[in-house]
Amino acid sequence: MTLSDNTWPANVKKAVAAFEAQNPDIKIQLDTYPFRDLFETIEVRMKAQDKDVDLISVDVPLVASYSVRGYLAPLDAYFSRDQIEKTWIKASWQAGMYNGHFMAAPQNTSTQFMFINRKLFRDAGIEPPKGLTGDQTVTYDQVAQIAANDRWTWEQVVDAAKKLTKTENGRTDVWGFAFDQVSRLYQLQCLGDSLGATLVGPDGLTAQGYFNSPGWLKAAQWYGDLFNKWKVSPKNVTPDESPSLFSGGKVAIFVGGEWNVGRFKEAGVDFEVAPIPYFKEGKPASGTGSWHVGISKNSQHQAEAAKFIQFLCASDAGATVWFEAQGQSPAMIALWSKISADPKFHAFPDDAYLLGDYEAQHTAVPRPLTPAYLQLEDIFASTYEDIRNGVDPKEALDGAAQRLDVFFAQFKR
C-alpha cells in the first residue's frame, strides 16, 4: 500500500512503523517529496489514475479541488458524523468535508505566532509585547489571558519595527519585521480576515468584489508599505530563506508558523512567543489548517487505507506518535485536553502549544473552500509578490480578481 507524503519523511516513518507494529499484515510503502514536488506528483499520478497509490497527503485547502476532480474516495463509510464531530476540532473536520461528504481526515492543524527577538528589543530599548518566554512557566488560563487582552496590533508592530530596523549607507543589517511564508495565501490570509474581508464569495467561485474588496485593499496596502514605504521588511527573500533570517538574528519581529519554535530554540535565539497581531479596527484572526489524509479513488486497498487513517488521525496512539514526532498542533480534541493538563507544556518553549490551543479555538480562520484553490493560491502569490515589489495594490488586486474570475468561470458550468 503506498502513501504519498510530504516533507518530513522521518516523522511519517515513525507513524508508519507504529501502525505496522499494530497491524503486522499491512505494509506501507512511503513515497515522500519536497513540498513543491508533492503537489505536482499528486496531480500527475491522480490524473493518470495510478492504481498504485492508496493514500495521499491532502493539503487542507485542496480538499475541494481534489474532490471535484475525483481524486479522493469518500470516508463516510468509515466515520460517522457523530464520530467526526467528537474526534476533531471544528475548524479541522469542516475543512475536510466537501458537498456533505467527509473526504479527508485531519492529521494535525497549525497555528501562527509572533516571534520576538528579545536581544534586539533590549538593545533598542523597546518594551516587547507580553508573551511566553524562557524565564517563566504558565498555565492555560494565563495564556488565554494574554491572548485575549495583551495582544499587539499590526500598527504597534510597525511602530516597533521602524525603530528596530538598522540601515547604514543603503545597506540594512537588521530588519524590523518579516513574515514566514512571504506573499503566500496561508500566511497573509489573517490580514484580510482581521478586517473581516474574505478572498472569495460564499459560492467559492467569485473573486470580483472579494479579492479586491476595500478590506483586502487596506491589507494589501499595508503589506506593500512594509517593503516600500516603511522599509522594515526585506524584499527578494523567499519563504525558504525567511526563517533563517530570524534565527540568524537579522530580523526582530517574525510572524510565522508554530513549527518554527523548535527550530529557533535549536538555533539558540533568545526569543519570545507572542500572540499573532491584529488590525486595530478589526479582530484577531490566525491562519490554521494543515495536512489531511485521504484515500485515493483508484486504490485497490481502501479498507486497509481507512485503517491507517483511523490510526493516524483518530486514535490516541497514532495521533500521539505523530504529535510527538512532528510537533504540530493536533486536530484531535482528546489530544488537546491531554496537552493542557500535562505540566510539561507549562514550560517554555512547549507552552507555545497552549497558545496554539487558544488560537485554534478562538481566532482560527480556515482557508477559502473552493475547487479552484490551486489557481487562487498561485495568483495570490504572484499578486502579493508584485505588491511587495512596488506595484500599486489597487491595480494588482483588480487585475488578479479579473484573472481569477476567468478561472472560476470554468467551474460554474
Place this chain on the structure above:
Amino acid sequence: MTYRRSAWIAYLLLAPALVCLAVFRLWPIATTLLGSLYSQSIMQAGKDVFVGLNNYTQLFRDPIFWQSLWVTIKLNLVINPLQVFIALLLAIMANQRFRGTGFYRLLFFIPLGVSVPIASILWRIMLDPNSGLANSLINLAGIPSQPFLISKDQALWCIVAIATWKGASFWMIFLWAGLQDIPRQLYEAARIDGAGGISRFFRITFPLLRRPLLFVLITDTAVNFLLFVPMFLLTRGGPSYSTNVLMYEAYKSGFVYGDMGRALALVMVLLVLVIATVAMQFRLFSQEEAN
C-alpha cells in the same frame, strides 16, 4: 550503394532510431494534439470529456494567454539574433591566431560545463539587489544598485543575459568549426586584392558560414521558444507576469492547476509558433542563398 537487399537492411538498421523517435517524440506530439481537445469534466468528477476546440477558445479569451504570448515573442525576437551574433563574435575571436588564443579559447569554453539550473541559481545570487556581487561591482563604477530580477522591466532581460552567458559557448563551437572550414587562401587572395577586414567578412566569411549559421539559428530558436527553467527557478513568471512565457504557463496549467487540457493547448500553440518561425528563418536564408 544499391543492392536489392539493401533496402531491408537499411530499414533494419534504422529501426531502433526510428522507433525511439516515433515512441518518444512523435507519439507524444500526437497525444498533445489529441489531449488539447479534451478537458476534465466537473460534472463527471474528473473524467476526460471531448470538448473540441473549447480549450483553445478559453485560452484566447484569457488575457494571461495574450500576455504570455507577447512575452514569449518579445523574448525570442531579441534572444535568438543576440545569441547567434554573440556566438559569431566569439567564434571569430576564437579563430584568431596569435599568442595566447589557445588560453583564451579555454576560458571561452568554461561555461560549457554549466547547466541551465546552475547558471540560474548562480546568477540569482549574483543579481540579488541587496547583497549581490553584480550590484556591488556596478556600484564601484558609480552606478546605483539595480533591482534586476525583481523589476518587471529588467527581469526578462536579466534572463536573456543569463541564458546567453550560458549558451554562447555552446553555439560558438559550431560556428567556429564552420570558420575553420573556410580555406585561408581565400582570405589571402582577398587581402592581396586590397579588401579590408569588413569587406572580407561580408564577401567571404558570411556567405560561407551560411549553413552553420542557419543550423545554429534554427536549433537555438527551437530551444529558446521553450525556455522556461530560469523562469521556473528564478522569477516564477513574475514580477507582474513579465517573465511568464507560454511554456511556463503551460507547466503551471499542467502541474500546478492540474488542468491538462489547457496545458496541452498551450504547448500546441507553442509548437505552431516554433515551426512557423523556423520555416520563416529557413526561407529567408535560402532566398539569400539563391542570390
Place this chain on the structure above:
Amino acid sequence: MKNAIWGVRLPLHLLYIFVGLLFVLPLWWSLTSSLRPLEEIFKYTSPFSLKALFLDRLDFAAYFTIFTERGFGVAVLNSAFVAAMTVLGGLIINGLAGFVFAVFQFPGRQFLFFVTVLSFLVPFEAISIPLYNVIKLFGWIDSYYALIVPGLANGVVIFLFRQFFSQIPRELAEAARMDGAGWLRILWNIYLPLSKPVIISAGLLIFLFQWESFLWPLICTRSENLKVIQVALAGFQQRYTTQWNELFAASNVATVIPLFILLPLQRFYIQGVTAAGFKG
C-alpha cells in the same frame, strides 16, 4: 602582422581578457565561496572588496559535507551512470542511423531523414507531459529506463553522423564492394576507423545533454536514490538554502566534471563538428 609590436596588440588582449573574465568571474566566485565558511561568503560582496574573490585560507568542509551529509555522491553517480549508458546506446543507435542515411539508397530515404531532423526541433519541455504518460504505460516511472531510453535517439546526433559519413569518399566503399565485402565489413573496416572525430563529438553532445538534463528527470523520477545531479542541485535551494557554501560546492562539482571530459577532447569535438561540414 607577425611582426606587430606587443603594444599594438594590447587592446586586443584586453578585449579577450574582458570577455574571458565575463565568463569566468561568476564561476571563480562560486569556487572561492565554496571554499570558505558560510558567514564569510556575503561579508565581502557588499560593499565589494577584493577579498570576495581571493582567499587567505582554504576550507574544504563544504565539499565533504555534500557527500557525507547531503547524499550528493548518489546524484553524481546517477548522472554519471545515466550519461554513460546514454552515450553508449546513443552512439550505436544514432551512428547506425546516420550511416544508413549517408550510405544506403532506399525508398523513402529523403522523407525519413527529413522527419528525423524535424524531430529535433521538438525540445523536451514541449512533450514532457505526454511523454510522462507514455513512460507510465511502460511502467518505467522512477527507473533508470525512464532516464535513459527517451534520450537515446537524437536528431542532432543522427544529423551529425550522416553529414560526417557523407564526406567519406564513396570510392572506398565501392572498392570494398568490388571485393565482395558486405555492409558490415564496410562499416567496420572503412567507416569506423575514420570516425573518431564524429564519435567523440557525438558522444560529448549526448553526454552534455544528459548531464545537464533537469526537467525530464524531475518529472519522471521520485526516489531519493534516483536523483540526478541537476535535480539534486535545485533541491539544495529548497531545503538547504542557508548553506550557500555547500550549494556552490555541489554546483562546482557538477560543472567541473563535464569540463574534465570536454576540455582535453575539444580538438576532436571541433574536428567532428567541422567534418560534418553542414554541406547539406
